[in-house]
Amino acid sequence: MKAVVINEFGTADVLKMAEMPKPVAGEDQILISVKAIGINPVDTKVRAGGHLISKRLKFPAILGWDISGVVEDCGSGITKFKSGDEVFGNLGFPNLSGGYAEYVLANENEIVIKPKDVPFEEAAALPVVGLTAYQSLHDYLKIKSGESVLIQAASGGVGHLAVQLAKIAGAMVFATASGKNKDFVESLGADRFIDYTSEGFSVIAKNMDAVQDAMGGEVLYDSIRCVKQGGRVVCLPSSTKDDPKAIELARQRNVNLVWPMMYKSNEQLSLLARMMEERKLRMHVGHVFSFERMADAHRQIESHWTVGKVVVKVNG
Numbered sequence: 001m002k003a004v005v006i007n008e009f010g011t012a013d014v015l016k017m018a019e020m021p022k023p024v025a026g027e028d029q030i031l032i033s034v035k036a037i038g039i040n041p042v043d044t045k046v047r048a049g050g051h052l053i054s055k056r057l058k059f060p061a062i063l064g065w066d067i068s069g070v071v072e073d074c075g076s077g078i079t080k081f082k083s084g085d086e087v088f089g090n091l092g093f094p095n096l097s098g099g100y101a102e103y104v105l106a107n108e109n110e111i112v113i114k115p116k117d118v119p120f121e122e123a124a125a126l127p128v129v130g131l132t133a134y135q136s137l138h139d140y141l142k143i144k145s146g147e148s149v150l151i152q153a154a155s156g157g158v159g160h161l162a163v164q165l166a167k168i169a170g171a172m173v174f175a176t177a178s179g180k181n182k183d184f185v186e187s188l189g190a191d192r193f194i195d196y197t198s199e200g201f202s203v204i205a206k207n208m209d210a211v212q213d214a215m216g217g218e219v220l221y222d223s224i225r226c227v228k229q230g231g232r233v234v235c236l237p238s239s240t241k242d243d244p245k246a247i248e249l250a251r252q253r254n255v256n257l258v259w260p261m262m263y264k265s266n267e268q269l270s271l272l273a274r275m276m277e278e279r280k281l282r283m284h285v286g287h288v289f290s291f292e293r294m295a296d297a298h299r300q301i302e303s304h305w306t307v308g309k310v311v312v313k314v315n316g
């Protein structure tokens with residue numbers, strides 16, 4: 001089978017197409033013919049070598065966690081799935097599992113049934129960003145109807161879902177992105193769009209109940225300043241975790257600051273997919289690449305100008 005592998009850490013150029021053995025389903029495994037792969041910033045961080053997961057890789061390594069596809073074979077211990085099922089999920093994140101391949105193995109708890117009306121590309125795009133946005137808003141920010149929330153990077157993968165989920169929760173949503181993405185972000189339901197390239201968001205978004213930050217650094221410091229005393233802030237990039245200046249600022253302002261780590265939940269994944277099927281939640285796949293152009297998909301993510309999600313199509 002074809003797979004995209006890395007034999008060293010580095011730029012997107014280290015991603016190479018290779019011929020690898022097709023995996024065989026063990027007793028408790030499911031063999032999936034991959035249709036689409038969702039690409040996330042973490043993929044590029046692992047590839048570059050600086051992520052915790054990078055240390056555990058053995059070369060040649062196959063990256064990739066978010067996939068959709070069709071079940072081709074099941075081990076004798078599998079009861080929930082059968083050949084021909086259309087599925088999607090997050091493969092063993094943060095373990096090493098190899099989603100950049102024509103075929104992958106999954107356990108029963110790593111995948112869920114894909115609703116028929118949700119395209120493979122949109123399903124593959126969902127797991128990491130959908131779970132992150134859902135958990136950020138509900139587990140950590142605990143958004144309640146009528147509260148105000150600021151969503152940073154609202155045009156990106158996590159942000160564009162967070163805006164919609166915050167609206168569904170009944171929040172008043174302030175959202176930052178570049179001016180060119182104003183119409184897109186407003187179409188998601190944002191009440192107050194802020195062009196971070198020309199407006200200081202902390203001047204406009206004041207006394208917020210909660211903020212979801214996607215940047216860290218100065219953006220995080222200003223995010224802490226724009227929540228009310230006792231407010232809540234989540235900061236998504238784990239590379240900024242435990243920034244002492246942010247912790248001190250949060251302490252001074254009595255702000256609850258958390259760096260969350262996405263966890264897997266098939267219940268939440270199925271709920272989000274159902275919302276997509278019912279057209280209550282819109283997954284915007286802004287950039288689609290062929291399997292051969294995996295390196296360009298990584299370059300797109302690293303541009304920091306991604307609108308919605310980056311997806312790579314496999315096998316048609």
Ligand SMILES: NC(=O)c1ccc[n+]([C@@H]2O[C@H](COP(=O)([O-])OP(=O)(O)OC[C@H]3O[C@@H](n4cnc5c(N)ncnc54)[C@H](OP(=O)(O)O)[C@@H]3O)[C@@H](O)[C@H]2O)c1
Binds near residue numbers: 128
């Ligand atoms: N902790 C976790 O479990 C977890 C899970 C998922 C993701 N993450 C992290 O969360 C971050 C966001 O992930 P993602 O998938 O949403 O990334 P993404 O799709 O690549 O985000 C790109 C977006 O960032 C926006 N942006 C760039 N600079 C900005 C700024 N100064 N202010 C506001 N927006 C800005 C861009 O908006 P414009 O193009 O409109 O300028 C673009 O839409 C990443 O660092 C990722 O690693 C963490």
